[in-house]
Amino acid sequence: MHSHCPHCAQSFEPEPGFYFGAMFVSYAINTALFIAAWVALTVVYPDYSLTMLLGLLTGVVILGLPLTYRLSRSIWIAIFVRYDRKFAGETTMKQR
Numbered sequence: 461m462h463s464h465c466p467h468c469a470q471s472f473e474p475e476p477g478f479y480f481g482a483m484f485v486s487y488a489i490n491t492a493l494f495i496a497a498w499v500a501l502t503v504v505y506p507d508y509s510l511t512m513l514l515g516l517l518t519g520v521v522i523l524g525l526p527l528t529y530r531l532s533r534s535i536w537i538a539i540f541v542r543y544d545r546k547f548a549g550e551t552t553m554k555q556r
Contacts, residue, residue: 470541472533479533486532493520493528 464471497520501508 472537474537474541479536482532482536485535486528489528489532490521490524493524 462472494517497516498513501513501516505512
């Protein structure tokens with residue numbers, strides 16, 4: 461991720477350890493992905509084995525890791541840093 465926003469110069473690392481809480485957001489996202497994959501496997505192939513389920517979940521985690529990493533960090537910073545549309549519009553207009 462960038463260290464600062466290219467439009468408004470907001471620091472994406474407000475303090476050391478800021479993104480520790482993003483771990484809990486990532487846990488929630490991964491739990492939702494696990495449940496969705498498990499339900500999809502049950503619907504598509506009801507006679508699955510434990511090995512097949514674990515393989516599917518491992519694949520979902522590995523393929524979804526870049527998405528969940530950035531998404532959880534984005535959600536975490538959005539909780540604490542508010543977006544100011546007026547300020548963003550002014551900086552965008554100045555850059556043109």
